[in-house]
Amino acid sequence: MTKEAYELIEKEKMNFLEKLFGNTPNIHRTSELKSFFSKIKIEKETVIGTSMRKRILPFIILVFLLFMALMFIVLIIENKIVPVLLLLSTLLSFFLYKTFESLFGKMYNYKIQLSSQSLCIDKHQWNWDQISETLIQEVNGNKNVSYNLVILTKSDEVFRFSLLLFSIPVSDLCQLIESYKKGGVS
Known part of the structure; x- marks a missing residue:
């Protein structure tokens, strides 16, 4: 599945008012949001827990x-x-x-584990060659904007994980994901 196909699915879920006011889903590839000025050191493995x-x-x-x-x-x-x-x-x-x-509550009780071979979130684990794209989706709430990490697999499965309780900035998370996708330890 691609970003464009996922955007179409999300647009189909929109209700009348969202369509009327043009509140379209804001979805970005992690490669688009990565921090270019970040001084994150890429280790052999990174585990990100809740705040x-x-x-x-x-x-x-x-x-x-x-x-x-x-x-x-x-x-x-x-x-x-x-x-x-x-x-x-x-x-x-x-x-x-x-x-x-x-x-x-189990809803946000998980860790994100990144390595050069795989991405592991909660009880799900994917090798990087099983993932077609990693996306960040903005979720508009009442006054706040939260983010979801969206994993699109090559077998057309979609997995969404809320980043609400994680203290890492989205740009740094994207930087880590993109670095591990390329398989590099700096």
Whole structure:
């Protein structure tokens, strides 16, 4: 599959308003976005994990929630006002749900592993000769733009991986991908 074929597939998925306002998918080859001024050293193998900031914040919230739960238990023991307990239990359950979802959610819990022989993401592994193209697709959200790494294989399979939780700049990731595609260790 080629970039042009993938763009056609994405344009077919557009709804009426996206077509009306010309909000077409913004898709680039990794070779187009690589950083020419980057001083990234290419090792034998590179592993890119999710950002620590995205992992630490849920733990801080979890500590706060444990403190809230302790206060909640104290209020129950002392037979304090019922509406306050109801409000606290509702807030506590909501925050617990969101915290556990961000801590243990599988959606973005993967690593990108690059070597001169292959590209490995999550449980998928491809040799470079199995990949026809690597693309970066901009995903427009409410106020933010996030990126997806799109892998197009020669067997016409399409794999999309969100780069939302990774702290590496897209241009540096593209530089790494293109360097490993060429098989070089600098």
